[in-house]
Amino acid sequence: MTERGPELPDPAPPAPAPTGVQHLRRLFDTVAPEYDNVGVEFFQPIALGLLAELAPGPGERVADLGCGTGAFLLPAARSVGPSGSIVGLDISAAMLERARSAAAAEGLDHIALVPGDAADPDLPAAAFEVLAASAVLFFLADPSSALARWRALLVPGGRIGVSTFGPQDEVWQSVDEVFTPYLPADMLDARTSGRRGPFASDAGMEQLVGDAGFDQVRTATREVPVRFRDAEHWQAFTMTTGQRAMWGFVPEAERAAVRDEARRRLADAAHPEGGYVVHQQVRYTLAARPA
Ligand SMILES: C[S@@+](CC[C@H](N)C(=O)[O-])C[C@H]1O[C@@H](n2cnc3c(N)ncnc32)[C@H](O)[C@@H]1O
Numbered sequence: 566m567t568e569r570g571p572e573l574p575d576p577a578p579p580a581p582a583p584t585g586v587q588h589l590r591r592l593f594d595t596v597a598p599e600y601d602n603v604g605v606e607f608f609q610p611i612a613l614g615l616l617a618e619l620a621p622g623p624g625e626r627v628a629d630l631g632c633g634t635g636a637f638l639l640p641a642a643r644s645v646g647p648s649g650s651i652v653g654l655d656i657s658a659a660m661l662e663r664a665r666s667a668a669a670a671e672g673l674d675h676i677a678l679v680p681g682d683a684a685d686p687d688l689p690a691a692a693f694e695v696l697a698a699s700a701v702l703f704f705l706a707d708p709s710s711a712l713a714r715w716r717a718l719l720v721p722g723g724r725i726g727v728s729t730f731g732p733q734d735e736v737w738q739s740v741d742e743v744f745t746p747y748l749p750a751d752m753l754d755a756r757t758s759g760r761r762g763p764f765a766s767d768a769g770m771e772q773l774v775g776d777a778g779f780d781q782v783r784t785a786t787r788e789v790p791v792r793f794r795d796a797e798h799w800q801a802f803t804m805t806t807g808q809r810a811m812w813g814f815v816p817e818a819e820r821a822a823v824r825d826e827a828r829r830r831l832a833d834a835a836h837p838e839g840g841y842v843v844h845q846q847v848r849y850t851l852a853a854r855p856a
Pocket of ligand 1: 601609612630634635636637656657660682683700701704705807
């Protein structure tokens with residue numbers, strides 16, 4: 566019997582180029598109100614891992630590219646303190662607006678928020694000790710040239726850290742695979758899934774970053790447990806991330822069946838204490854601009 570779930574909100578309609586900047590701006594403008602806001606610990610722990618690796622200290626100047634609603638930005642602003650400064654750049658005005666109100670609510674007035682394209686940020690050269698991009702690099706059409714531009718923003722010896730996704734556990738993978746038959750080829754190659762290209766391995770990422778002119782390249786990893794109260798909670802979460810675009814490719818008539826199959830597979834992640842727990846491996850690639 567088909568289990569009834571909550572109504573599926575109308576997902577962002579697919580655009581001809583799912584990785585294009587306009588599409589991403591529209592996608593993140595759409596998800597912004599709920600992004601990282603439905604009680605699922607995901608982007609925060611990922612960003613806090615990056616913060617721990619980069620360890621920005623008091624007085625340092627930090628750039629956070631693709632800052633979103635502030636998962637890295639806000640704790641980094643606390644770390645550098647009022648003698649430091651932090652610039653958050655994002656393509657989505659709605660994501661920036663959420664970061665702006667969160668910063669204002671905390672009185673963090675050493676944060677500057679600027680709209681812009683992380684592929685070629687309009688920021689001053691050699692002006693930052695630390696540069697971060699958490700869950701962003703894989704969205705850029707040419708990560709290699711972006712990294713080379715990012716290098717120029719750092720002072721000599723300045724530190725860079727990017728977080729990208731390693732493998733998900735088997736259950737989460739199998740849940741996501743329900744969408745596979747509907748996705749266009751360029752989304753199947755999505756580097757977010759980390760299954761191909763430089764984003765598929767520590768060595769691939771280290772080479773990508775090293776080839777962009779950084780040294781002291783290293784990798785740190787962390788496993789983030791992701792908890793959903795129930796299947797509805799999982800579904801609500803998928804509508805608040807880049808995954809929302811996946812729903813957009815499923816024909817409306819088939820969405821309920823896809824949802825039911827995904828929920829059936831998610832049942833394998835049932836936790837003895839209730840709800841579901843799946844796991845996401847996160848890869849941090851760290852390096853420095855040669856001194
Ligand atoms: C998965 S979110 C990560 C946000 C934030 N760093 C975090 O950890 O929560 C990806 C962010 O990258 C932004 N983004 C995607 N492509 C971008 C681009 N070309 N330039 C600037 N921001 C971009 C999106 O608008 C979104 O805010």
